[in-house]
Amino acid sequence: xxxxxxxxxxxxxxVLLGIVVCFSAILALALNFQWGLGGMVNxxxxxxxxxxxxxxxxxxxxxxxxxxxxxxGAILIVAxxxxxxxxVTLRVAExxxxxxxxxxxxxxxxLVVLNEDWLTKGALGLTGIPRPLGDLVPPGQYQYFLLAxxxxxxxxxxxFLTVIQRSPFGRLVRAVREDDVVAAxxxxxxxxxxVRIFAIGGGIIGLAGSLHxxxxxxxxxxxxxxxxxxxxFMAVIAGGRGAHRGAILGAAAVMVLLEGSRFVKDAIxxxxxxxxxxxxxxxxxxxxxxxLIWRPQGFLREYRLKISP
Amino acid sequence: MRASPRPVFQTLFNGLITGxxxxxxxxxxxxxxxxxxxxxxxxxxxxxxxxYLAFALNAQLGWPLLVASLVAALGMGFACIAxxxxxxxxxxxxGAITLMVASLGLGFILENIARFAxxxxxxxxxxxxxxxxRFFEIRMNREQMITIAVATAAMLLMWALLTRxxxxxxxxxxxxxxxxxxxxxxxxxxxIRWTWFITGVLLGVxxxxxxxxxxxxxxxxxxxxxxxxxxxxxxxxxxxxxxxAGALIIGVVSExxxxxxxxxxxxxxxxxxxAIILIFRPQGLFGQPYIRR
Numbered sequence: 001x002x003x004x005x006x007x008x009x010x011x012x013x014x015v016l017l018g019i020v021v022c023f024s025a026i027l028a029l030a031l032n033f034q035w036g037l038g039g040m041v042n043x044x045x046x047x048x049x050x051x052x053x054x055x056x057x058x059x060x061x062x063x064x065x066x067x068x069x070x071x072x073g074a075i076l077i078v079a080x081x082x083x084x085x086x087x088v089t090l091r092v093a094e095x096x097x098x099x100x101x102x103x104x105x106x107x108x109x110x111l112v113v114l115n116e117d118w119l120t121k122g123a124l125g126l127t128g129i130p131r132p133l134g135d136l137v138p139p140g141q142y143q144y145f146l147l148a149x150x151x152x153x154x155x156x157x158x159x160f161l162t163v164i165q166r167s168p169f170g171r172l173v174r175a176v177r178e179d180d181v182v183a184a185x186x187x188x189x190x191x192x193x194x195v196r197i198f199a200i201g202g203g204i205i206g207l208a209g210s211l212h213x214x215x216x217x218x219x220x221x222x223x224x225x226x227x228x229x230x231x232x233f234m235a236v237i238a239g240g241r242g243a244h245r246g247a248i249l250g251a252a253a254v255m256v257l258l259e260g261s262r263f264v265k266d267a268i269x270x271x272x273x274x275x276x277x278x279x280x281x282x283x284x285x286x287x288x289x290x291x292l293i294w295r296p297q298g299f300l301r302e303y304r305l306k307i308s309p
Numbered sequence: 310m311r312a313s314p315r316p317v318f319q320t321l322f323n324g325l326i327t328g329x330x331x332x333x334x335x336x337x338x339x340x341x342x343x344x345x346x347x348x349x350x351x352x353x354x355x356x357x358x359x360x361y362l363a364f365a366l367n368a369q370l371g372w373p374l375l376v377a378s379l380v381a382a383l384g385m386g387f388a389c390i391a392x393x394x395x396x397x398x399x400x401x402x403x404g405a406i407t408l409m410v411a412s413l414g415l416g417f418i419l420e421n422i423a424r425f426a427x428x429x430x431x432x433x434x435x436x437x438x439x440x441x442x443r444f445f446e447i448r449m450n451r452e453q454m455i456t457i458a459v460a461t462a463a464m465l466l467m468w469a470l471l472t473r474x475x476x477x478x479x480x481x482x483x484x485x486x487x488x489x490x491x492x493x494x495x496x497x498x499x500x501i502r503w504t505w506f507i508t509g510v511l512l513g514v515x516x517x518x519x520x521x522x523x524x525x526x527x528x529x530x531x532x533x534x535x536x537x538x539x540x541x542x543x544x545x546x547x548x549x550x551x552x553x554a555g556a557l558i559i560g561v562v563s564e565x566x567x568x569x570x571x572x573x574x575x576x577x578x579x580x581x582x583x584a585i586i587l588i589f590r591p592q593g594l595f596g597q598p599y600i601r602r
Contacts, residue, residue: 041406043350043413088584096348097542097587099409103350104535104580115573230417233410274428278421285417292411293399 015143019215021255022150026157026208027228028235028251029244033161034201036241036302037170039177040086040194041099044106045232048202050224051109052078052209054120057129057219062119067132067214075206081105082202086195106229114221125220129213150211154248157204161244164200165303173197174242227277230284231258237291240298249300254284320564322447328540328560329460330522333515334533335540335552336467337508343484343547344504345397347408348538353531354419355509356516359385360525361423363517368435374517382513389509390502416531424527431524434517452521463514464553467507471549476503484547536563539579543586545596554594 027049034040042048056074059065065073089101113120120126137145164170172193175183180190213219231254238253239246261280264271271279291298334352341349359381366377396415400407441450471477476499482490483500491497519529540559544551563578570577586593 039406041409089587096405096409096546097583099350099406100348100535100538100542101580101583101587104539104576104583107535107576108574108580111573111576115571226417230414233413237410272428275425278425281417281421282425285414285421288414289396289411289418292403292407292414293396296403296407 012143015147017256017259018147019143019150019211020259021252022147022154023208023211023215024231024235024255025154025248025251026204026211027232028239028247029154029157029161030201030204030208031232032236032239032242032244032247033164033173033204034198036236036243036247037165037177038173038194038197038201039095040198040201041095042102042198042201043099043229044085044102044104044109045205046224046226046228047106047109048078048082048205049209049212049228050113050221051081052206053213053219053224054113054126054209055206056210057126057213058119060130061126061128067130067134071207071210074210075203078206078209079199079203082205083195083199086198087191090191090194110221110224113224123221125218126213127218129217129219131214131217146215150215153207153211157207158244158248161204162303165244169193169196227258227281227284230281230288231255234284234288234291236298237288237296238298240300240302242302243298243300244303246298246300250298258284316446317565317568318445319447320568321561322449322453324561324564325557326453326456326522326560327564328557329457330515330518331533331537331540331556331560332460332553333463333511333518334537335544335556336464336549337511337515338537338541339544339547339549339552340480340484340504340511341508342541344480344501345401345408347405347412348541348546349508350409350412350534351416351419352512352537353528353534354416354423355385355389355512356519356530356533357423357525357527358388358419358516358530359509359513360516360520360529361427363513364427364432364434364520364525368432371435374434374436378514378517381517382510385513385516386506386509389505389512393501393505420527420531427525427527429527431526433524434520436521456518456522459514459518463511467511467549470507476500480504535576536560536579539582542583543593545593548593548595551593551595 027045031042031045034042052074055077056070059070059073060067085102085105086098089098114122116122131142131146132149133145134142165173172183172188175186175188176190176193176197183193184190212223216223231251235250235254236247237250239248239250258280261276261283264276264279334356338349338352341347362384363374363377363381366372366380367374370377372380392415396411397408400411436452439451441448443449469477471481479490479495479500480503482493482495483497487497490500516530519533523529536559537556540555541552542555543558544553544555559579559582562582563575566575566578
């Protein structure tokens with residue numbers, strides 16, 4: 001009986017891997033927009049991601065919203081918070097300060113999730129999170145449906161960012177990244193541009209967080225650790241800063257490696273799960289630095305307007 | 310665990326201890342920022358690794374804590390020189406953002422080396438227990454006395470080094486104006502090596518003090534990162550005196566905040582501090598006025 005199932009299990013594993021790749025890729029796209037295109041480092045990514053997941057889950061569980069409005073709400077909430085952070089910090093500060101503040105805000109959000117038991121159930125986490133069309137799609141088929149939904153969301157985000165990138169605003173985004181003083185001299189409102197860049201990225205992070213809660217149906221603070229921010233940065237650097245497709249490929253590669261590494265546990269039984277988690281992060285951190293040193297441009301190029309011959 | 314509302318003076322004293330501990334990493338951050346112009350996000354993990362190194366020598370090899378800490382701090386100093394050669398030197402010309410991201414990755418590596426070796430269980434140093442004593446209603450323990458003594462000694466040594474020794478003056482010169490320092494024949498690779506060494510030693514001592522104050526666990530150092538940055542920014546990034554003052558202020562205010570709000574959100578204080586400083590006085594208390602291109 002079990003033996004006959006192994007093919008099905010493998011397919012199941014691949015489908016689930018596909019879903020994880022999709023929402024990781026959406027997260028990588030968000031970071032790529034904020035940091036790769038806009039030049040705004042986001043070290044609070046994990047906290048914002050958790051904010052998205054918890055907002056979506058709480059809107060459904062406490063406010064009775066349906067999955068669509070919960071997702072929309074999560075997008076708006078994270079966008080708003082990110083926009084505020086950018087507004088307060090960037091009025092005067094340079095990139096270094098901004099990175100420190102995002103780190104602090106991310107940590108603060110994580111603490112809220114962990115400590116506000118009345119709202120988030122603290123370390124216990126939230127269970128029974130509804131899924132989109134959960135009662136219409138038969139449970140056996142649901143994973144395929146969720147894969148399709150996640151893939152559609154990913155393509156939607158990609159299309160949205162591609163349109164933005166090629167619009168006048170996209171040029172402003174790159175101008176602000178390359179030299180904010182020049183952009184300001186040309187009459188552009190740099191602060192407002194940065195607020196919008198960070199808020200748009202935040203909205204996308206909210207979407208990824210929402211998908212995360214649909215996928216797991218159960219969220220707790222341990223799901224939102226440093227590994228999220230490590231793999232997102234790794235994905236963006238590997239893909240090539242500013243290149244959307246690169247970020248997706250980067251996220252896919254990193255997630256396949258991460259999820260694949262669970263087989264390492266079978267190969268080396270002496271390792272406990274903490275050690276395995278530690279090794280994963282060590283490898284990602286080392287890979288990140290190695291890429292920065294030897295292949296800082298990544299593997300794909302940012303889209304550029306070309307003058308046709 | 311937390312007893313009924315503590316008297317204000319006890320809280321003040323505890324805040325002072327936290328601040329005193331933070332003076333060391335805050336000074337490390339500010340020195341490194343002065344010379345290399347990037348905030349090192351691996352400070353927390355560097356403290357963690359040094360503390361575990363001291364733990365290995367102290368609890369596993371049975372060395373006295375003092376000797377173990379000294380060796381661990383010096384070891385961290387040399388480790389930092391090596392880390393710089395491997396990680397940051399090839400990235401030197403790439404701008405602050407790249408260096409920050411690299412330091413973030415480095416922090417992940419270091420913290421997880423500690424986690425890999427010792428797991429997530431909290432541990433503590435082996436040292437003889439002593440009864441806490443009271444001084445005008447304030448309860449103090451011996452670890453806190455040691456902390457004050459060690460941090461004061463380290464600060465005096467740093468002051469002497471920065472103002473009296475040629476290498477300290479060279480460091481300040483490079484921090485102040487790298488181009489001018491180069492013209493005056495100051496060898497920047499040597500200054501950078503020394504800066505990293507001092508950074509490592511300060512973080513090593515700081516890590517041991519944190520481990521003595523609380524316990525050893527992998528996130529022990531990264532828990533301090535925000536506060537340490539807030540201290541350095543409050544004092545004015547690049548200003549050693551400012552880092553010292555900033556650390557004491559942030560430590561005391563964070564601890565006092567627990568009298569009026571939930572202690573879990575202590576980290577909100579440094580965060581608010583950063584926001585307020587950035588809006589009203591971006592150069593910090595002791596920093597150079599802020600000039601934009």
